[in-house]
Amino acid sequence: MYGGGYIFEEPNRVQQREEQLHDDPEKLAAFEMRIANGEKIEPGDWMPAEYRRQLIRLIEQHAHSEVIGALPEGTWITRAPGFKRKLALIAKVQDEIGHGQLLYNAAETLGKSREAMINDLLSGKSKYSNVFNYPAETWADVTVIGFLIDAAAIVNQVANAKGSYGPYCRALERICYEESFHLKQGHDAFIELATGTPGQKAMLQDALNRWWQPIMHFFGPPDKVSGHSEKLMQWKVKMASNDDMRNQFLEAYVPKIRELGLTLPDPLLNKNEETGRWEYSDPDWDLFFEVIKGNGPCNKERLDVRKWAEEHGRWIRKALMKEGTFEKKAMPVA
Amino acid sequence: MNDSLDPRINRLKLNKTDDPCKVEEGENWNVFEVFHQEKRGAHHEHVGCVHAPDAGLALVFAKEQFGRRKKCVNLWVVRSADILAFDVEDEDMFANNLEKTYRDASGFKVMEKINKFKAQAKPANDK
Ligand SMILES: [Fe+2]
Ligand SMILES: [Fe+2]
Numbered sequence: 255m256y257g258g259g260y261i262f263e264e265p266n267r268v269q270q271r272e273e274q275l276h277d278d279p280e281k282l283a284a285f286e287m288r289i290a291n292g293e294k295i296e297p298g299d300w301m302p303a304e305y306r307r308q309l310i311r312l313i314e315q316h317a318h319s320e321v322i323g324a325l326p327e328g329t330w331i332t333r334a335p336g337f338k339r340k341l342a343l344i345a346k347v348q349d350e351i352g353h354g355q356l357l358y359n360a361a362e363t364l365g366k367s368r369e370a371m372i373n374d375l376l377s378g379k380s381k382y383s384n385v386f387n388y389p390a391e392t393w394a395d396v397t398v399i400g401f402l403i404d405a406a407a408i409v410n411q412v413a414n415a416k417g418s419y420g421p422y423c424r425a426l427e428r429i430c431y432e433e434s435f436h437l438k439q440g441h442d443a444f445i446e447l448a449t450g451t452p453g454q455k456a457m458l459q460d461a462l463n464r465w466w467q468p469i470m471h472f473f474g475p476p477d478k479v480s481g482h483s484e485k486l487m488q489w490k491v492k493m494a495s496n497d498d499m500r501n502q503f504l505e506a507y508v509p510k511i512r513e514l515g516l517t518l519p520d521p522l523l524n525k526n527e528e529t530g531r532w533e534y535s536d537p538d539w540d541l542f543f544e545v546i547k548g549n550g551p552c553n554k555e556r557l558d559v560r561k562w563a564e565e566h567g568r569w570i571r572k573a574l575m576k577e578g579t580f581e582k583k584a585m586p587v588a
Numbered sequence: 589m590n591d592s593l594d595p596r597i598n599r600l601k602l603n604k605t606d607d608p609c610k611v612e613e614g615e616n617w618n619v620f621e622v623f624h625q626e627k628r629g630a631h632h633e634h635v636g637c638v639h640a641p642d643a644g645l646a647l648v649f650a651k652e653q654f655g656r657r658k659k660c661v662n663l664w665v666v667r668s669a670d671i672l673a674f675d676v677e678d679e680d681m682f683a684n685n686l687e688k689t690y691r692d693a694s695g696f697k698v699m700e701k702i703n704k705f706k707a708q709a710k711p712a713n714d715k
Binding site: 296300356359368372425555568575582584 | 593597600608610611613615616618621635636638639641642653656668670673675676
């Protein structure tokens with residue numbers, strides 16, 4: 255994973271709109287023309303203040319989601335059933351942390367340091383994908399995450415890879431390549447349970463029931479309420495609407511779940527053959543915003559683990575620093 | 589107070605304090621660009637960067653990050669601050685490259701001239 259499809263908005267937008275007014279209109283027009291022509295924007299290029307701000311927010315949240323997303327799965331490495339599953343899970347979790355680093359680097363090219371991003375994560379100012387505030391109770395949860403959460407993330411990441419910011423696109427190209435392995439190993443483990451003993455099937459069905467609502471939340475609130483994304487779409491920061499991505503996910507994966515004899519806990523979930531779009535019961539959006547605020551089952555635990563890692567890793571980070579380590583510190587160049 | 593399902597977390601006894609944790613600027617070290625060589629004889633290509641306290645560890649991290657899958661025979665790292673590049677705003681200095689046909693094989697049409705010569709020479713040879 256895990257580019258959460260939904261990027262959380264910060265409250266202090268007013269000041270940013272002021273900055274926006276100071277963008278040079280000629281430069282802005284040239285910038286928008288380049289994007290309309292399918293050109294990529296690179297770190298040293300002129301860009302509107304709001305474009306920079308939105309991209310930092312997007313890429314930073316994506317990076318945090320990769321790192322925090324590795325936690326619910328990481329804790330299952332010691333309990334993975336069998337040597338091959340354990341190897342695959344270790345490889346996947348390492349990939350996710352690697353994705354986090356690629357993305358922190360891409361965000362740094364826009365001028366925000368990795369330390370500042372980590373501090374904003376730890377203080378709760380900066381968010382990550384909401385799905386990782388739920389626990390992985392059994393091994394079946396791990397297979398649901400590996401198969402369906404990674405699948406949802408791929409829908410989002412493949413879309414974003416066609417965006418306008420060069421360093422983000424390049425990071426996503428590499429990420430999408432690795433995600434295809436995550437999806438496949440998740441699907442394989444998922445099928446093994448779905449076609450296994452009655453106990454395994456029941457365990458998987460339970461996990462699916464638990465995860466369905468967080469999965470429906472994954473792409474964010476419906477288009478009719480999420481609003482103000484036209485500019486972001488024009489700038490190719492946001493590449494597809496929440497509802498379109500959700501529909502694409504349902505179209506591809508609901509059949510793959512149902513063909514295994516599993517059910518989904520939504521009686522209204524169905525494809526409308528006339529419109530070609532999926533229909534479903536509205537998930538509980540109040541709950542979604544409650545969890546974003548920090549009141550989900552695992553929010554505190556996730557941040558506590560990150561804090562613990564920062565605090566207990568500090569001595570070795572400092573021990574490795576030599577005189578002059580930061581001489582000529584610079585942000586990544588591309 | 590910890591009712592986590594995660595055995596690791598229960599062992600760590602997290603949640604002991606709510607003190608804020610702050611990472612100092614520079615604590616994540618310096619930035620190095622990484623260049624990857626896929627096979628002997630190929631160019632090293634830029635693939636991304638790593639944070640490291642020095643070039644030696646940057647190589648170790650680069651191997652972990654960019655050499656754990658697919659073919660790789662060698663890596664280079666160089667401190668990002670040591671990369672010298674043109675300003676992207678100066679891109680127009682390369683603008684007329686494509687007009688310099690005198691620098692290009694395609695700018696020289698020898699066959700046209702040879703064929704013309706052969707066509708003229710033919711009647712003379714026929715005598
Ligand atoms: Fe990922
Ligand atoms: Fe993944």
